[in-house]
Amino acid sequence: MIANARRLDGKQQSTIRAMTERCVAVGGINLGQGLSRTPPPASLLDTGAAHFKTADHSYSLAQGDPALRKAIARKLTAYNGIDIDPDDGIVATIGASGAYNAVLLAYLNPGDGILLPEPFYGYHRAAAELYGVMPEPIGLTAPEFRLTKQALEASASERTRAIVLCTPNNPSGRRLTADEITAVAQFAEERDLLVITDEIYEYIYYTPGRHLSPAAFTPLTHRTITISGLSKTYSIPGWRIGYAAGPGHLIQPVRTAADILSVCAPTPLQQLAVDALELPEAFYTGMRDQYRTQRDRVASAFRSAGLEPNHPEGAYYLLIDCSSLRVQDGFEAAEAILTTAGVATIPGEAFHHNKPPYTYVRACFAVSQEDISRTEKQLATADFSTLMGTGATI
Template sequence: MMTLHTAQRIARLQQSDIRAMTRACERLGGINLGQGLGDLPAPLAVKQGAIQAIEANAATYTASEGIPELRVAIARKLARDNGIHADPAAEIVVTVGATGAFAATLQALLNPGDGVLLFEPYYGYHLNTILLTGNEPQFVTLNAPAFTLQEAVIEAAIRPNTRAIVLCTPANPSGQMLSQADIELISRVAAKHDLLVITDEIYEYIAYDGRQHISPASLPGLRDRTVMISGFSKTFSITGWRLGYVVAPAALARAINLVNDLYYVCAPAPLQRGVAAGLEQATDYLYQLKHDYQLRRDVLCEGLVTAGMRPVIPQGAYYVLADISEFGYADARSAAMALLETTGVASVPGSAFHQSVAGERLLRFCFAKDEATLRDAADRLKKFRPAAN
């Protein structure tokens, strides 16, 4: 009988708590506020653009960097909304989701053993992709509720093999947004240590209380060393379409596209056309998005407060971290399971986003749901009473 082996590169990987809680929620028939599964409808222009492409038999491979129409639409959007002027022919690569963009970037631009600085709480897929590519994750803990960047703390975390910093703004899971001062701080550190800056800006249009998203690559000192990653899953509520993109200096974009081609060949052809149509026509939708999500944020946070939790009010994205330390559970996973079993509402343990013990006092909730579902979840949460411990 053949001995079955698995690759050493996956030895440190585990199924994400996000997916584990989703499956537990499905078994119980609960309301899933764990995974970032947006329930809002996609804009009509996006859907119609994809339907028309399918009906026109746009089913063949595209160029690995994406169809020209979409790259031009992305370039227009970058100039209009991000203050970034990018050559659509040389500096933009369409990818299979932002996660595909991140994987291709690490493979193309870093060597095994290179250190990558992550700010915790971090997005778990960032960490696991870093591990899978053979890079070394290095951590800077940002403390709730302010999650403040401190230059001296970042400097202390940098090692001789550190080659890159990952920034997520608006952040998953904290909802924090980098300010101009934060980005200038990162620019100084990156220049001093000659670091690549990789930004995940997938939630760029979801910002609250009048805040404006700032793309780090819009700063002159960062443009030449930044790989900007974003996409359409969250903006257009099309998480299953798997469409993202990279914006980078031409030499870096070429390298990333080599890996993108090898791993994925190209992003889905008709869906690229749908998104291109959406970017050209859905401007009003993009600006309305933040208002709709702010209403949902406030509904959920009210429910969390009534349940005895202390939510960290997010500045952007569609997640909220809530402090559950007063409940007395041994760890965040126990608290999340108790909440699911007693209310039917799924969350994600904060430990999924931390290496440090700071995550054991937090749960993450997603409020990208239709309003009726979210109000039902909030009502259930208001009735939660922790079991005696």
């Protein structure tokens, strides 16, 4: 029998994808995986239909199509407040996850530690572990999930080499404040850490104030690699267009790693992505308004069923407090919601290194209007009474 590589020992399909398959099997409504089921901008689809007739269908440069890199640089300056050289400071990747994998390969060795504020996006942990990097969770307390220098110091070790920041956060929806970023800057400077930011939800927020990119804070500019992409903002996750950006000296190794991993991102879609990045401000305002409405509708549906959601500041997920259910953990809670209401969610365990301190599931509200209406109806008629206890944490 041919054995798998040891790096896969103990690894299995992500909880998120597993729940998607379970949802399909029972014909449920998938509020689990962040599939971005809201329609992409119509103008982008119209442009794409014409674009493919004349598009470049060969490989792009390893660092990405020049027009896309210039468009990303313009966007980083205007929106994020970060000045990046498009020639040596940007590399286009197979989604934001491709950028993250390239950064891990470029900078972290087996046995190195990486700080992950918890709850975290599960792939941030899984990819690190695949390369032999040791996740070092920073347990943050609900509902504030506030990141402090004290929490950083308590979670770091002698092996710590990097920290991942996700803002707005998946799954909590928290947006990092200037004080929190300043605390990270002080700690990273003291420990000489690489700062990796995942800002894939940068345009999706509901509270006042512009998006804050950690790399725009001067103490972090020289040690931060900013990761983002087009999947979430434009509802095109299947296009797999992401990027890593930073000072040239940081990006050069990432470019090498990305080239080895996947050669390049899809050339025709890189070129089409330029049009997405040039959409007017009205698009972003309308997109946020739509998601805010969807957030409130789905939250109200869960609340009416006796389950308490949080109130996220950004991204498009709800944390549903299931402490009122007589269940042992998030897996049982997710199964109870699926079998009772026909609605798929993700167990909170997917976003923690160890058992979460409270019982919750994550629900995505970036779904079609039809699925939102079905969710409202099915939760309204679901009977959780036999499972109800007491308690609330989030």
